[in-house]
Every structure is written in structure tokens, then in C-alpha cells.
Amino acid sequence: MSKNIQPPVAKIVPKKLEKHGDVRIDNYYWLNQREDKEVIDYLNAENKYYEQMTAHTKDFQKLLFEEMKSRIKEDDQSVPYLYNGYWYITRYEKGQDYPVYSRKKGSLEAPEEIMFNCNEMAKGLSYFQLGGVSVSPNNKFATFGVDKVSRRIYTIQVKNLETGEILSDKIENCTGGSVWANDNQTIFYTTKDPVTLRSNKIFKHKLGTDSKDDVLVFEEKDETFSVFIYKEKSKKYLVIGSQSTMTTEYQILNADTPDADFKVFQKRTRGLEYNISHFGDSFYVLTNTDQATNFKLMKTPETATEKENWKDVIAHRDNVLLEDIEIFKDYLVVEERENGLTKLRIMPWSGVGEYYLPFDSETYTAYTSTNVDFDTTVLRYGYQSLKTPSSIIDFDMKNQTKEVKKEQEVLGGKFNKDNYEEKRVWATAKDGTKVPISMVYRKGIQLNGKNPLLQYAYGSYGYSMDCTFSSTRLSLLDRGFIFAIAHIRGGEDLGRPWYENGKLLNKKNTFTDFIDCSKFLIENKYTSPKHLYAEGGSAGGLLMGTVINLAPELYNGVIAAVPFVDVVTTMLDDSIPLTTGEYDEWGNPNDKEYYDYMKSYSPYDNVEAKAYPNMLVTTGLHDSQVQYWEPAKWVAKLRAVKTDKNVLFLDTNMDTGHGGASGRFEALKEIAKEFSFLLDLEGIKK
The missing domain is CATH 3.40.50.1820 (Alpha/Beta hydrolase fold, catalytic domain)
Incomplete structure (x- = not known):
């Protein structure tokens, strides 16, 4: 020097x-x-x-x-997943910086439909980020957000996936994500405060209308909270979440009635954190209520969601942190953390024969991956360690057999984890x-x-x-x-x-x-x-x-x-x-x-x-x-x-x-x- x-x-x-x-x-x-x-x-x-x-x-x-x-597989692709009749795939082409989003109808042998080629979309830009791709229930439209500056402020547009046409709908100053109601016409999205960039408002947009006419559905006025919206895996409910460091609040609405009013699930109480997952006629609630520092799992009827109706499913444990759950028709999968390590616990709804997935390293991580289907016995999860490349694994919870769908390839011929x-x-x-x-x-x-x-x-x-x-x-x-x-x-x-x-x-x-x-x-x-x-x-x-x-x-x-x-x-x-x-x-x-x-x-x-x-x-x-x-x-x-x-x-x-x-x-x-x-x-x- x-x-x-x-x-x-x-x-x-x-x-x-x-x-x-x-x-x-x-x-x-x-x-x-x-x-x-x-x-x-x-x-x-x-x-x-x-x-x-x-x-x-x-x-x-x-x-x-x-x-x-040279270690990266340049023409790489994600493990396809099936959602609403289509297989979805994200792939990279050799020499290209950005992903290509595509889908195939019904089977992986079907012709590929390119939804978004980000390499084309990013041409001439020093920064490009595509976010929040969301396909309508009838599979015809997709909303998508684009950030060209890197301040995490997105513009949402709508693409007709059948014709390739970008519709005139254009929504500025968003988080990028959006959610469809079940009518294929109504989109809910989140905007940001222009100065602080806090996610603070949820709007409702009707396809083909001017965004100036969009309806404000909810405004989070407390500056210590940010707001977001999503759809439950069951597809029955739209959910608005308000979140601060130590307090959460949710509001729910039947996705079939987008013009009705959202209803508060359990009103915010300082220090009360909870997350909700809908299944059947109930909601499962992951919460720290009643001094459950490491969280516990509770259940409540979808018609009576206030805290006084919540009943214990998995009690609080001093040495195990309950991190997340994944719900299937016949199984509940629980992500736990004990002694610094992640564990996946498989619990049949029948109450018989629960077990943990076996992991033997002390420096690994395991996590549930893309599981969009209720009616399956297959859990998709990811596994990797400091010396083991990441794998995506399909695990049959009934037969307890696993299939490695993809292991990250380290090219160059020199890598051996041993x-x-x-x-x-x-x-x-x-x-x-x-x-x-x-x-x-x-x-x-x-x-x-x-x-x-x-x-x-x-x-x-x-x-x-x-x-x-x-x-x-x-x-x-x-x-x-x-x-x-x-x-x-x-x-x-x-x-x-x-x-x-x-x-x-x-x-x-x-x-x-x-x-x-x-x-x-x-x-x-x-x-x-x-x-x-x-x-x-x-x-x-x-x-x-x-x-x-x-x-x-x-x-x-x-x-x-x-x-x-x-x-x-x-x-x-x-x-x-x-x-x-x-x-x-x-x-x-x-x-x-x-x-x-x-x-x-x-x-x-x-x-x-x-x-x-x-x-x-x-x-x-x-x-x-x-x-x-x-x-x-x-x-x-x-x-x-x-x-x-x-x-x-x-x-x-x-x-x-x-x-x-x-x-x-x-x-x-x-x-x-x-x-x-x-x-x-x-x-x-x-």
C-alpha cells in the first residue's frame, strides 16, 4: 500500500x-x-x-x-412447487445476473410459460429488484413490484399471463407485495410513509381502475407499528397484521367478500405477541400470552377469536423456543429451537406417533421450505451446515422416507465437505x-x-x-x-x-x-x-x-x-x-x-x-x-x-x-x- x-x-x-x-x-x-x-x-x-x-x-x-x-451453477433453477394447478420455477441462465420466473400447467412436461424475465426488465438499470409476485386465483393475472433505486420502495403493476400484456394499473410507493381476493378483481396492497418509509396503510384496488380511486382500508397511526397484509394458506381469509417490536395485532376478512369490513382478531395489548394460522373451523395461535416467554401454541374457533377463547395445544417450555408452525391436513409441523439448534417436530392430528426429524450435526440449520398445499403428506424442508451445501428435501411424514430434491452444487471439482x-x-x-x-x-x-x-x-x-x-x-x-x-x-x-x-x-x-x-x-x-x-x-x-x-x-x-x-x-x-x-x-x-x-x-x-x-x-x-x-x-x-x-x-x-x-x-x-x-x-x- x-x-x-x-x-x-x-x-x-x-x-x-x-x-x-x-x-x-x-x-x-x-x-x-x-x-x-x-x-x-x-x-x-x-x-x-x-x-x-x-x-x-x-x-x-x-x-x-x-x-x-466458478463455484456457482450459472444455469441453476429452484425446485418446482405445485400451486393451484401450476408448477412454479425460478431459474437462472448462464451469464445472466437476474432470475427468470416461469410456470408449467399441470405437469413438469408441459410447455414453459415465462412470467417475468428479470434480465430483460433490468436492461439499462444500475439496480433492479422484482418483488411480491402474486398470481390471481384464476391463474390469469399476476401482480408484481419493481424497485429501481434500492430504497425498498416499489411500484406495483399487473400482467395478463395469458396475453403477456402489462395492464394500465400502476400503484406507486408500495412495499412491493400484494394480495388477491377470491374474486380475481380486488387487490390489497401496503404503502409507505414517504418520509420515514414506515409501512403504514393498506389500500384496496379494483382491476382496471385508476389507483387514485383506491380505497383506504386501514391506516396504522401508531408510529411504532408497521403494517402488512397476506392470505391464509387455507385461502379463506385475508389478514392485516400490525407489528411492533413487542406487540402484534391481526384483523381478518373472508377472502370471498373483499368489500366487507375487516374484524380485529384480538386487540393489541402491549407485550402480547401472537401469530395466527387458519385450519378447518379454527385458528392456531402462536403466542407469548400468560408469561410464555418462549411461546406456546393455542387454538380458538374462527367465530370466537378473542384471547379468552384460546386453549393450549402445546404448553410453554422454559428451554424450548417455539418458532413457527406449518399446517397440513393430517399433520402439524412445529419448528422449535433448543440449545441453539433448530428442530422439526412432526405431530399427527390423530395424536398418535409424533417424532422429530433426526439431525446429527451441532452446526446445522433446518427449516420448512415452500409448503403451499394442505392436502399432502409431504413436508418440504431445507437443511445445511457450515460445511454441508444446502439441500431441499421432500419428506413423507406418513412413511418417514425422504427424497433430496436438490443439493446445492459447488462447481469447480475441488470441493469435498470431508x-x-x-x-x-x-x-x-x-x-x-x-x-x-x-x-x-x-x-x-x-x-x-x-x-x-x-x-x-x-x-x-x-x-x-x-x-x-x-x-x-x-x-x-x-x-x-x-x-x-x-x-x-x-x-x-x-x-x-x-x-x-x-x-x-x-x-x-x-x-x-x-x-x-x-x-x-x-x-x-x-x-x-x-x-x-x-x-x-x-x-x-x-x-x-x-x-x-x-x-x-x-x-x-x-x-x-x-x-x-x-x-x-x-x-x-x-x-x-x-x-x-x-x-x-x-x-x-x-x-x-x-x-x-x-x-x-x-x-x-x-x-x-x-x-x-x-x-x-x-x-x-x-x-x-x-x-x-x-x-x-x-x-x-x-x-x-x-x-x-x-x-x-x-x-x-x-x-x-x-x-x-x-x-x-x-x-x-x-x-x-x-x-x-x-x-x-x-x-x-x-
């Missing part, structure tokens, strides 16, 4: 921010003007600096990209809590402290970090890296209490758990501070920002992707997307207790004059979830005060948002950048 290239210096414009009598001076607040030429110039200058400083890795990035691409070791170990956190770490590496490595190790985590919103396979990750493993997932508090990996103990005024457990996992990996000679790397994105980027303020000496390099690092300022700004809905996760800083606690860990507020690790920070100019200016301000402040000579890069994708590039190969280029950053720090050149 050239030492002569000087990093850009952001100008200082002090802005006084005052709350609860506490004054913070933000020198880089001016960077939040997306339309300002000076802001764009600064972001471009940072990009240029990053390009110049990493110019020597360009060929290696290309090699990594080609290597990762060349890798996967294991789970437990670190002890500073309060005595045992925290699981899942890891994978090439067999035969020595535990001598010299192995490069990438430690990954998320740790927020009760989102569990499952052990999934990644063919791109092989580019690190085959060059000697260990990959480790720290299942820290704030996720739901060990049940709901695991989440409760890593949010609000317990949030710091998330950060200290990660650090204690790092110390464990160092003490047990998996790696050393010279070779330890950390990565996290979004709320995991907040984790990175806090960890390097608390224990920078443990890491040689850190990747913070789209990081949420300016916690206090963002949570005080209720015009920013997501803010008000986040109060139950982080706390409301308008309350002094939460303000003080947030400020004590907020990465941006706690940057100090000290040595930090080598860092790569990434963002997207159009990010709607973590605004680009958070990482931009953070990098500017770090540049101004840090005392080390380590590299600090800000890479802003000027075309995309929170999810990065939309094409499958473009996304690989972003991973190649990250991997070359890590490998370069390790002195690995090929």
Missing part, C-alpha cells in the same frame, strides 16, 4: 446538539445532505482514496471474483453466561495462535445467526482462515430470554459477549490479536463500532458493513426510516435513562484518540435502513482523532442501498473486495 496517498479530510462544521441538558458537538453533521455537491464530492474522494490504496489488490479481487463465480471440520464451542461471558460459537475450517490446521480467524455476529432484534453454508466463504477457508459465528445475546439463538438479555438496558451484553468470545478464541490458540478479524453489518455494524471502542487491541482488522453507528442522533430523529419502530429495541432517547445508556455505547459518540484496527467500512448512498451519513461521519471522525497508522477505508456504492448490488454476480464483486481486504492484511497474495 502506498504511504504517499493522503486520505481525504472532511471539513469541520460544529453543530450543537442538546438534549436533557447534555450538549454534544457534531463536527460532521453537514454530511447528511444527500443532494449537496460538497457531500457527494467528499464521498467520491473517499472512494477514490480507497481505490488508490487498494489498487495493488485489483488483480487478486478479479481472481477471487472468478473463483467464487476436507472441512465444523464444531461448536462455548465461551464464558464476564457474567458467567455460556455463549456458543460455531466454527468451520480446513482439516489439519494447528491450534498455535497463528491462524487468521474471521469472527462474525449480529446480535439484535432477536435474529438468530443460523449455521448456513456459503460457497464464497471457501475462498477464505482454503487460504487458511477459520470462520466463526458468535451466537451472542440480542439474538434468539438460545430462546427468547437470550434476546431480552441483549436489548434496551441490557444491550451492552451483546458487545461484551462478542469480546469475550474473541478472548476465548485467542486463549484457546485458534488465533491471536495479530490474526483476528471481526465483521458485522447494519446492527452488526453497531456491534463492530462499539467493540473497537471497547477492545481495539484484540483485532487486526474489522469490516463494518452499512453500520448503524450514530445511535443517539438517529434515534432522536423520528423523520428517519425505522426510528420510531425501534424504540422497543434500543429505547427512546427522549427518556433520559435511555439517552444516557445509548450515549454510553454509541460508536460515533465514543470515538477517542487511540489506536484502532485496520478498517473497511461500506455503505450505499440510497440506503433506507442505515443512512449513508452515519458511516461517513464515523469515518471522518475516526480519521481526525485516531492515533494509529492502520488503514481506514470508506467504500460508498453510489448506486445502491442497504442490500448492496442487485445482480448475483455484482454482489460477488463486493464480497471479493471484503475478502481481498482481509487477505491483504494477512499478506496472502494468491
